[in-house]
Amino acid sequence: MIEEQVLIFRVQEEEYAIPFEDSQETIAKLPITKIPTAIDYLEGVTNIHGQVIPVVRLSAKIGLAGDIPSEQKVIIVKIGLQKIGIMVDEITGGVCLTADCIDPANRGNSCLGSCIKGLGEIGNRPIMLLDIARLFSEEELSFLRRLEQLACFY
Numbered sequence: 001m002i003e004e005q006v007l008i009f010r011v012q013e014e015e016y017a018i019p020f021e022d023s024q025e026t027i028a029k030l031p032i033t034k035i036p037t038a039i040d041y042l043e044g045v046t047n048i049h050g051q052v053i054p055v056v057r058l059s060a061k062i063g064l065a066g067d068i069p070s071e072q073k074v075i076i077v078k079i080g081l082q083k084i085g086i087m088v089d090e091i092t093g094g095v096c097l098t099a100d101c102i103d104p105a106n107r108g109n110s111c112l113g114s115c116i117k118g119l120g121e122i123g124n125r126p127i128m129l130l131d132i133a134r135l136f137s138e139e140e141l142s143f144l145r146r147l148e149q150l151a152c153f154y
Helices: 103-108 138-153
Strands: 004-010 014-019 023-026 041-050 049-059 073-079 080-089 090-098 116-122 125-130
Touching: 004 049, 004 073, 004 080, 041 080, 049 138, 073 090
Parallel strands: 014 125, 049 080
Antiparallel strands: 004 014, 004 090, 023 073, 041 049, 073 080, 116 125
8 A cells, every 4th residue: 555644734725734744844934035026836945055045925826815913823845946935824734645635536626736646534634645746836936946146135
């Protein structure tokens, strides 16, 4: 039986999961420097262990409107060689999923389309398993990589 460990988090009223292997670390409080005229879902950049990392508000990236909680968490993910901070409302835990927990046939029914590996339930809670690498286009990743050049100003 195929099993995958995932990190579960909440964005507004929805719960999502990403494989643990996609996440580098989670951070509760993080100083973020705003970038003028940046794309709307980019919160800014932060310095973690001497590296400038862009921080993206996931709710804005996936098109969810609503209030931004005062206390948000950041999950550092790695897409190829690019590290990105993903701002979420709450990290609700981790779990080991079996293949029968997630239905990949439903992935196209979500507004996120190909970014969803599958939909399923843990207990009575619906969970969307994200393919974090498909969340950003190559053009967006290129823009986020250029932000690393700000390291000399940080």
